[in-house]
Every structure is written in C-alpha cells, then in structure tokens.
Amino acid sequence: MxxxxxxxxxxxxxxxxxxxxxxxxxxxxxxxxxxxxxxxxxxxxxxxxxxxxxxxxxxxxxxxxxxxxxxxxxxxxxxxxxxxxxxxxxxxxxxxxxxxxxxxxxxxxxxxxxxxxxxxxxxxxxxxxxxxxxxxxxxxxxxxxxxxxxxxxxxxxIVKRSGAKANDLLVVTGDLGGAYMGLQILEREHSVFLADPNMQPEMEGYDYILERQLKPEARTDIKKTLKELDIKPTSMIDVSDGLSSEILHLSDQSKVGFHLYEEKIPMDSLTIATAEELNLNPVMCALSGGEDYELLFTIAPEDFDKIKNHPDFTIVGHAVDLEQGNFLVARGSNELIPLNAQGWDAFLNK
Amino acid sequence: MxxxxxxxxxxxxxxxxxxxxxxxxxxxxxxxxxxxxxxxxxxxxxxxxxxxxxxxxxxxxxxxxxxxxxxxxxxxxxxxxxxxxxxxxxxxxxxxxxxxxxxxxxxxxxxxxxxxxxxxxxxxxxxxxxxxxxxxxxxxxxxxxxxxxxxxxxxxxIVKRSGAKANDLLVVTGDLGGAYMGLQILEREHSVFLADPNMQPEMEGYDYILERQLKPEARTDIKKTLKELDIKPTSMIDVSDGLSSEILHLSDQSKVGFHLYEEKIPMDSLTIATAEELNLNPVMCALSGGEDYELLFTIAPEDFDKIKNHPDFTIVGHAVDLEQGNFLVARGSNELIPLNAQGWDAFLNK
Structure with missing residues (x-):
C-alpha cells in the first residue's frame, strides 16, 4: 500500500x-x-x-x-x-x-x-x-x-541506576519475554506471507504477546504505586534490552553484583507456551528478549513487607557484593550461571 | 575512503x-x-x-x-x-x-x-x-x-517570534548568502571531480564562503551584546532557510507585515563576486539561500540610536501593518516586490 x-x-x-x-x-x-x-x-x-x-x-x-x-x-x-x-x-x-x-x-x-x-x-x-x-x-x-x-x-x-547496595531486593514489574515472543510470531507469519501472499496469517490466540510487541505501555503508573507504598527504590532501570542486560547495567552503575532466581522470573503462560511451540527456552526469552518496557528496581531489605504480596511486583533476586558477580540461580539445582549481556543489540543483529 | x-x-x-x-x-x-x-x-x-x-x-x-x-x-x-x-x-x-x-x-x-x-x-x-x-x-x-x-x-x-509591532525596526546580524554560495562552489567542484577524479578542485580564494557552508557558527554572542546595549528584541528568529522565509515567519507569528530594503541587505564582497561568477542574482541568494545561521530580529523604534552604528547589526527594514503585506523594496526604483517563501525546502528539492 x-x-x-x-x-x-x-x-x-x-x-x-x-x-x-x-x-x-x-x-x-x-x-x-x-x-x-x-x-x-x-x-x-x-x-x-x-x-x-x-x-x-x-x-x-x-x-x-x-x-x-x-x-x-x-x-x-x-x-x-x-x-x-x-x-x-x-x-x-x-x-x-x-x-x-x-x-x-x-x-x-x-x-x-x-x-x-x-x-x-x-x-x-x-x-x-x-x-x-x-x-x-x-x-x-x-x-x-x-x-x-x-x-x-x-x-x-529522582532514582538513578547507581544506588543499589548489597542485600537490596531486586524487583520487576509485570511479566517478561512477551514482546519478544510476539515478534517471533509476527516474523513467522510475515515469512509465510512473503512465500505465499494468499496465505492468511495465523495470529489467533496470540493477542497478549502481539500487543506486548506492537503496542507496549510505559510503566508511568509505578511511580504513584511506589509512593503510596512509601517506597523509594535505591536504583531503577527500564527493561528494554532484556532482563540480563539491565541487571548488568545496575551492577555496573551501582557497583554491586546480583543473584537472579530463575524460578522467580515472571512470565505469562502464553509467553511460555509460545516459546515451547517455537522450541525456544522461555527463560532465555525473558533474559535476552527485550522490549518489555517493565521497570526493574532495587529496594532496601526493610521494605520487603511493603511490597511482598503486591500484584504489580515480583521479587526476582537480590544484590550481593560486586566481587560475587552476577549470576542466574538455576531452578531446582541452584547452580550459578553467569549472566551475560545477550540483550538485543542493534549492531550485532545486522 | x-x-x-x-x-x-x-x-x-x-x-x-x-x-x-x-x-x-x-x-x-x-x-x-x-x-x-x-x-x-x-x-x-x-x-x-x-x-x-x-x-x-x-x-x-x-x-x-x-x-x-x-x-x-x-x-x-x-x-x-x-x-x-x-x-x-x-x-x-x-x-x-x-x-x-x-x-x-x-x-x-x-x-x-x-x-x-x-x-x-x-x-x-x-x-x-x-x-x-x-x-x-x-x-x-x-x-x-x-x-x-x-x-x-x-x-x-525569552524572545519569541510573535512580539513585533508595526514601525519596529528589522535588524539582521552578520552577512547573508555566503553559505549558499559556498555550497554552489562545493557542488561545482564535486561535479568536476566526479567527471574526472584526476582534476584538482579549485577552492582557492573561496575560503570565507566555504567556511560559511562547512563550519557555520551560531550567534550565541548576540545575547550578551544586546544586553550590553540594553536592547530586548520584540521578536527574533534565526536565518536557516533564507531571509525571505524568516521574515514571513515573523510576519505570520507577529501579525505584522515587513518592508525589506534590497540595498540594505548585508552581503560579503566574496558572496557577491561568486554569485556574479555563477550568473546568480546575489540578492536572491541572500533571500532564498539559507544556512547563514545569523539572527533576524525586531526592535522598538526608540532603540534605533543604541544600535545604529554597531558593526554586528544592519537595519534592513521595518514592520508595517499586516494588511500592507510583506515586500522587498527594490534598489533605485523603490518598486515593491512581494516576498515569497523560497527558502530551501527539504521536500521540494528531492
């Protein structure tokens, strides 16, 4: 057109x-x-x-x-x-x-x-x-x-990336990996269309992840929620390049390490189901997918009670001393897997 | 390279x-x-x-x-x-x-x-x-x-585009048309080079206009000068698209017309000589050339004495009632020629 x-x-x-x-x-x-x-x-x-x-x-x-x-x-x-x-x-x-x-x-x-x-x-x-x-x-x-x-x-x-201290809790809003899975569906259906323009795209049932990709929202509401809970984060960043990359940014600016618990990473059931349909590891999609535009922040440990059951927030880990490094704590085994910045990179993808 | x-x-x-x-x-x-x-x-x-x-x-x-x-x-x-x-x-x-x-x-x-x-x-x-x-x-x-x-x-x-009143004086800094003539020389020599890469470009003697095109300066110094002279312009704009186009912007926002005197438009002798060498009308280059990044502003008539002999400024015209329109007053004949927005237009040139 x-x-x-x-x-x-x-x-x-x-x-x-x-x-x-x-x-x-x-x-x-x-x-x-x-x-x-x-x-x-x-x-x-x-x-x-x-x-x-x-x-x-x-x-x-x-x-x-x-x-x-x-x-x-x-x-x-x-x-x-x-x-x-x-x-x-x-x-x-x-x-x-x-x-x-x-x-x-x-x-x-x-x-x-x-x-x-x-x-x-x-x-x-x-x-x-x-x-x-x-x-x-x-x-x-x-x-x-x-x-x-x-x-x-x-x-x-104002909250910077640089204020996290060891033992602070690591918190994320919403759920992760959806925007990336939406992109995979769009690309799959676009390839099908290019191969045969008479094929109808199969988008049905993927609404949530398609919306996460095509019409994401900024979490401008979180500021008010945190104020009502009387919490000021010690550091904050938005999740635009994948959880892993953002954690490393907070680590770099705050001079702490992080332990991220695989089993805590919030994901929508459609994100998980679609990842499995496409033979992708759902956790990798959350860690490296990007474009979720959720907020990732740290809070002082004494603020735990204020936030623990709030539906907008998930506690996914905690800060440790810088020397301890940045690790994903694997589900079940508790094996420590080094976190890499595998977030979406504009130059490497070209 | x-x-x-x-x-x-x-x-x-x-x-x-x-x-x-x-x-x-x-x-x-x-x-x-x-x-x-x-x-x-x-x-x-x-x-x-x-x-x-x-x-x-x-x-x-x-x-x-x-x-x-x-x-x-x-x-x-x-x-x-x-x-x-x-x-x-x-x-x-x-x-x-x-x-x-x-x-x-x-x-x-x-x-x-x-x-x-x-x-x-x-x-x-x-x-x-x-x-x-x-x-x-x-x-x-x-x-x-x-x-x-x-x-x-x-x-x-802060000075807007919208404050000029009838009878205000129209003032411009520096000289005009040079950046446009510099561009003409660069394009001429580039064409020669494309036709025969062994030809040496002939840039000698064009230094001033080449610098006006390649390394223009913003008139951030004028603010201080005006303050020292105890003048606050009634309206102001920068000359990025040609004098004619900028006058029409001031006219549009201030709801006044302007008379611009052809003989007053400040131009460097190299700009005039180069325009004549290329069979271009020097005044048209100042009116429509653009990229001079000088400032064009209006001052109350009672500020005339403060500015009249200052080397940074040239009084090029005055504001009239909106109904009287925007005109170039021709040298010698005093004929009134309507001002058109023939400033460089990113879309029309493509």
Whole structure:
C-alpha cells in the first residue's frame, strides 16, 4: 500500500516543510502547565517550576527496529513515544513533553505520516504529555524516528541506576519475554506471507504477546504505586534490552553484583507456551528478549513487607557484593550461571 | 575512503551499542552546573535553578542536508550542533546541553563515528554546552543525525517570534548568502571531480564562503551584546532557510507585515563576486539561500540610536501593518516586490 501511486494519496511535497508540520500537529492540545511555548517558534519553552528536568532520546530505524511489512504505522508512532516515556519512568519522574524528529523517504505519502502522528497523538493523550517541537525532513531511503522526552521531578525523588547496595531486593514489574515472543510470531507469519501472499496469517490466540510487541505501555503508573507504598527504590532501570542486560547495567552503575532466581522470573503462560511451540527456552526469552518496557528496581531489605504480596511486583533476586558477580540461580539445582549481556543489540543483529 | 574495507578500520559491531556510546563519549567533560546526571543512566537530569528550559531539535539526513562526497564528517558533527544552538540563540537563551541521536549504516567504520564525535566535541567546547545523552543505532542505509539542544533563560528575557509591532525596526546580524554560495562552489567542484577524479578542485580564494557552508557558527554572542546595549528584541528568529522565509515567519507569528530594503541587505564582497561568477542574482541568494545561521530580529523604534552604528547589526527594514503585506523594496526604483517563501525546502528539492 505504501508504494501505491494511486491518486488519492498526497505527496509530501504538496505541503512543504512548514505546512507539513502545521498540518500534522494542528490537532494536538496541551495538558501540562509547564508547557509555555510550543511548535511554531525556534524552540519550545517549558517552565519546570523549581523541579529538575529529565531528558532522554531514542531512535527507531526502519529495517532495524521495525519492519513496515507487519508493523502498522499508527502502532509505530505510539511505540516510539512509549519507548521514551519508559526511560522517564525509570528515573521515577513524570513525563510531560516530547519532541519528534522524523526523516522519511518520499515514497511515503502524507497519509502515512498522518498515521504515525495519529499514534503519537494517542500516546500523548494516554500519558498526558504535550508534543512541543520537532523536525520533519525527507530521507533518501526509509524511515527514521527520533523522539526526545522531557520529564519533571523534585530532585529528592529522582532514582538513578547507581544506588543499589548489597542485600537490596531486586524487583520487576509485570511479566517478561512477551514482546519478544510476539515478534517471533509476527516474523513467522510475515515469512509465510512473503512465500505465499494468499496465505492468511495465523495470529489467533496470540493477542497478549502481539500487543506486548506492537503496542507496549510505559510503566508511568509505578511511580504513584511506589509512593503510596512509601517506597523509594535505591536504583531503577527500564527493561528494554532484556532482563540480563539491565541487571548488568545496575551492577555496573551501582557497583554491586546480583543473584537472579530463575524460578522467580515472571512470565505469562502464553509467553511460555509460545516459546515451547517455537522450541525456544522461555527463560532465555525473558533474559535476552527485550522490549518489555517493565521497570526493574532495587529496594532496601526493610521494605520487603511493603511490597511482598503486591500484584504489580515480583521479587526476582537480590544484590550481593560486586566481587560475587552476577549470576542466574538455576531452578531446582541452584547452580550459578553467569549472566551475560545477550540483550538485543542493534549492531550485532545486522 | 568510507567504503574502504581496509583492515585498520574497526567495524561498529566490534563495540556493541553500549560500548560504542561509552567509547565515543568518554572524553566529554562538563561545563554547566545545571548538568546533574548525564550519559550512563536512563535519562539525563538538568537543574534549571528557577529558569525556564528552552528545547529544540533538528534532523540532518545524508543526501538531503549534506553530501559526504564533500562534507568532512568532523564538520558535519560540528554543524549539526551549531544548527540547534542557533535555534536556542534565536530565543535569546543560553545553550547548556545537547542530546545526540545517530542512525548510521554499517558501511561506516567506528573511525567515521569518531570523526563525527570529534566535531561534536569541538562544538561543545566552543559553545560551552554539555553532551548529556543520546542514542546510536544502525540504519539500513545512510546517516541520519538528530540533535536536541537545551537552553536556559529567565522567563522575562525569552524572545519569541510573535512580539513585533508595526514601525519596529528589522535588524539582521552578520552577512547573508555566503553559505549558499559556498555550497554552489562545493557542488561545482564535486561535479568536476566526479567527471574526472584526476582534476584538482579549485577552492582557492573561496575560503570565507566555504567556511560559511562547512563550519557555520551560531550567534550565541548576540545575547550578551544586546544586553550590553540594553536592547530586548520584540521578536527574533534565526536565518536557516533564507531571509525571505524568516521574515514571513515573523510576519505570520507577529501579525505584522515587513518592508525589506534590497540595498540594505548585508552581503560579503566574496558572496557577491561568486554569485556574479555563477550568473546568480546575489540578492536572491541572500533571500532564498539559507544556512547563514545569523539572527533576524525586531526592535522598538526608540532603540534605533543604541544600535545604529554597531558593526554586528544592519537595519534592513521595518514592520508595517499586516494588511500592507510583506515586500522587498527594490534598489533605485523603490518598486515593491512581494516576498515569497523560497527558502530551501527539504521536500521540494528531492
């Protein structure tokens, strides 16, 4: 469809750069009092009102992070926002604004950009963040999206990766490995389609893991939950590259090691069943799959009682002295298996 | 050279994503007390200490904004920063931090990325801004750079595009059209080289305009000068797309028209001579050429005496009522020629 030259589609050149940005952003409204000046000036202005400003940026490139053969453009826009808001949530801050940069080939019509912005608008509305700036340009090939997200928070509430101490408990939200299994199903069905375009994709029954891959959510809700429980994590990170890789980041920044208990890793039954269907080890999918956008954090041991039966959280391990290293404690045998950063790597996969 | 598979070059995959960012950014230091947390966490944190936060983002795409056939990578890194700092300067704010996103094909070795980051580092040092975050990923083809710049300023000093009133004076810094003429020379010599790789490029004598194109500077110095002169512009924009296009932006946001005097437009003698050599109208190059990164602003008529003989500034026209429209007043004849947005357009040029 995207390559279709049918006359209903509008070439991007029909608008020009400024007309295009105006057209794509005219229906965005503002929810945050900190948004002072938005699109239409040289820069956006925000008023943090005494709070610290949290900033993160992420790039998604066609053919590397997504395949337009099976990722709808609206989902892509939504997910590009979520990926960044997840980083803001991982600092225990509240996301407030985003800036969107797009480099897009002229093979895409304006309608394709409208779809992407519809997804961005949906994410802005859902997470109550304001689109305050951006840049849209042509590229010689493909689509590259770069989003910068802004969050605000009082200095004393911000949580870094570097505060974990030995004996702290290691906690994760939600369940893991689902997004990766969703990707496997999408790729399998896309291969079938490419081999025979008359074949109908078999997606039925995979809803949960497909949604984990195509429309993930950022855990911006966790900040409020932790506050209600009167817990401030000692360190935190979001799970974008796989549990194993994230644990090693916390280890590196906090100068502690971790013991992760295989039997504690939270996984949905569909994730496990699909992994087995595809002859994959479900635990490896959680450790190395990535894109779950859950939060991984450490808490002081005395906070155990506050969190132990909460449905949003699973205690998966604990911090040890740095010299003890980072290990997976195997189910049953209690064998210690070294944790490797086998998270998804943009360069190695190419 | 970039396509060379010689064994001295290091493939990007040798580092992996995190190792690569660490490697490229390890020699960056910090100059701004507002930089609280930088690269190595989920997000950067800045402390604006009561000031407002100014944010802008710009994308540069290979084959659209630059041609690696004649743009050195180090210059590209420098210019990508400058383009963004220019937007911060146009708000009358002080740039303090940047975030860098890169999507780059695996045909580039690590050494190419090092060159880009050397240019970024040079710009950071020159403008005293801190690199606080970013994302580096592979792309299926080409190089796309997206930079987000952060600036700080007290609310009362920020200058928007929207404050010009009828009778305000229209002022521009520096001279115009040079960057565009530099590009024409680079493209001419590149064509000659492609036709016959043994030909030596004839760049001698074009230094000023080549530098305007390859290593432009952001006018972050103007803020201080204006403060010393006790002038606060009523509106301001940077000249990135050509004088004509920027005047129309000020007109659109301020709801005034402008009369621009052809004979007042400041141009370097080399710019004029080169335009004539290439059979181009020098004034059209200033009006539509773009990439000068000078500042265009309006001041109240009573500020005329403060600015009239200052070497940094040229009064090029004045604001009129919106109904009177936007016109170039022709040299000699005083004929009124409608101003059109013929600034460089990323989509129309493709």
């Amino acid at each position: 995207l390559e279709d030259k049918s006359p209903q589609m509008t070439p991007i050149s029909a608008y020009g750069e400024f007309g295009l940005i105006k057209h794509l952003t005219e229906n965005f409204s503002f929810e945050n009092p900190s948004t002072e000046i938005s699109i239409g000036d040289d820069a956006a202005v925000i008023d943090p009102n005494g709070q610290q400003v949290v900033l993160t940026t992420d790039v998604l490139a066609e053919g590397v992070h997504f395949n337009l053969g099976y990722v709808p453009l609206k989902h892509l826009g939504y997910k590009a926002v979520v990926v960044n808001l997840s980083d803001i949530a991982a600092m225990n801050a509240t996301p407030t604004q985003i800036l969107v940069s797009l480099a897009i080939s002229n093979r895409f019509p304006v309608e394709a950009l409208e779809e992407i912005y519809a997804g961005i608008a949906l994410a802005c509305k859902h997470y109550k963040v304001d689109l305050v700036g951006g840049d849209t340009t042509s590229s010689t090939s493909g689509l590259v999206m770069s989003i910068t997200a802004v969050g605000l928070e009082n200095a004393e509430n | 970039l396509e060379d598979k010689s064994p001295q070059m290091t493939p990007i995959s040798a580092y992996g994503e995190f190792g690569l960012i660490k490697h490229l950014t390890e020699n960056f230091s910090f100059e701004n007390p507002s930089t609280e947390i930088s690269i190595g966490d989920d997000a950067a944190v800045i402390d604006p200490n009561g000031q407002q936060v100014v944010l802008t983002t710009d994308v540069l795409a290979e084959g659209v904004h630059f041609n690696l056939g004649y743009v050195p990578l180090k210059h590209l890194g420098y210019k990508a920063v400058v383009v963004n700092l220019s937007d911060i300067a146009a708000m009358n704010a002080t740039p303090t931090q940047i975030l860098v996103s890169l999507a780059i094909s695996n045909r580039f070795p690590v050494e190419a990325l090092e060159e880009i980051y050397a240019g970024i580092a040079l710009a950071c040092k020159h403008y005293k801004v801190d690199l606080v975050g970013g994302d580096t990923t592979s792309s299926t083809s080409g190089l796309v750079m997206s930079i987000t710049a952060v600036g700080l300023e007290n609310a009362e000093n």
